[in-house]
Amino acid sequence: MELNVYTPKLAKIVQAKDEVVGTRAIKTFRTEFANGARFDYRCGQCAMLSVFGKGEAMISISSSPLIRDYLQFSILRTGRVTAALHDMEVGDLIGVRGPYGNGFPIDEWRGKNLVFIGGGIGLAPLWSVVQTALLRKSEFGTLSLIYGARTSRDLVFKDELADLKSQMPVHLSIDVAEPDWKEFVGFVPTNVLEKKPSPANTIAITCGPPIMIKFVIKNLKDLKFEDDQIYTTVENKMKCGIGKCGRCNIGFHYVCKDGPVYSWAELKKLPQEY
């Protein structure tokens, strides 16, 4: 039978972890394919997840492609499919098709310093690169992370961030002060100006809410980062994932196929449609 790109592979949820509970809930899932199917992907690529009876949603893969045992997805409960995913438990079956999109050009970044700048759930797509860069640490210069969320309870990967601090500088922030908070208080773009990453031989990789990305880029420019030293990953509503259904385009680019990863040099040439 011919290859049918729309048919998902069945995958079993093998781990479901609460990252944030209550409003703006975030859960991290790990899945394994039911029949040991292969799924080769690159950092920054996405997968279309199915909850049968509810529909599909495009989610970035937050695990490293170097880890072959599972795929990891961190998901904000926000729409019908993501709410249904949050209600699922270990052992439940979902559908996975993909991977989709271009991914981060990390091989081009060999020998460079990498600074990751994330906001809220926007750390999820960066996490795949962070993990991969740590596994290939000798290939890169210094690694660092600037990450923030609205409140301390909205931070994802809290346990992993504590461990990460022993491996690279991690600068956290929250938007509004809290009694026991010892790190930066303020928005992520402000923390970028505060921590002043040097542009020398450095690539900045950012993801978060559109408004955060906009000001992070502005501030990186102020810190003398060139357009081709700044990378981001864009999100738009998607149905097919393969450049046919017509919704995720930014100008003539389909984010699902031509994106979601863009350097600022590329993205600034496209219209503001994201």
Place this chain on the structure above:
Amino acid sequence: MEKTLAKKSFSQWVKKLSSWSVYIPRKDEEGRWNYAEADSGGVSLDVLQTTLPPKKILFPQREVFLEFAKTLAGNRETLEIKEVLPEVKPTVIIGARPCEARAAWMLDEVFGGDFKDAYYWRRRDQTALVGFACTIPPSENCFCTSVEGSPHSEEGLDILLTDLGDRYYVQSMTAKGEKLISAAKELFEEPKPEARKQVKAAHAESEKKIQRQLKDARPIAEKLKGMFDSPLWDEESMSCLRCGICTYLCPSCHCFDISDEVDNPSPLRGQRVRTWDTCQFPDFTMHSSGHNPRPDKASRLRQRLLHKFQYFIQVYDKFMCVGCGRCITLCPVGIDIIKVLDKVRDHGA
């Protein structure tokens, strides 16, 4: 391959195609012309334009992608997924207009490429298009000659028929077309030398009958690149009712939705379906957060026009408009793609 076919033999030819599904324009109960299977009667070959283009035969308005079902055996729940690819027998669309065939030639690009769309190609590979050169008067809004087409264009067609009075001139461009002819080869004759001249004259005449024109479509495509933020889109979209008819009835529009339909919630049974969708609906691009990259009518009209007259050209070097004029004729508030693009061309001039 070039032949002639006496008009009185035409219905015999169609009868000989009994192993094919034959679609021909037919009047429905509400008086609208639409493509339907030929054996249903009331067909006509003199209809210039059906309400719905034959796009629906290659790309149905609703089609099932897969079926899903959960079954409970003891306390073990299993989930079954069954892919539903269409089983299509050889199909021929008779009476397609050259513009509608050009639309198929555009859809082939969309559904091809790196990710082949199996549902589309299952149908497309089995389907032949037999078109008629538009020697009858065009519609008041036909403008195919402005977008690199013509009333006798061949792209997407397997056979082009031209009316020469008592006979058709038959041009077969593909192996599929030759197969259709060989199904009744005794009916087809070698063309007489003057027939070729008559065809040329008929084609030239058909082009003269086109009443509307969009001048400089390629330069407009270039100019659009600088007009994303123009106030023009606001002005031109003011009267839009967001009904989406311009896209649903367009031969080349292909935007779609994929959604799950549940027949039985417990144990779960249902299907995943693809349905036509339109860039003219507000929730088409709305994120679940509520953020919408195309939040207003202006940005959605701009998307429709730029997709057809800029983006598609950037990617495939073709317009994604065949100039059939349906979107102009059927728009309830009179939004006229030619007039809007005229303004683009003349903008700042």
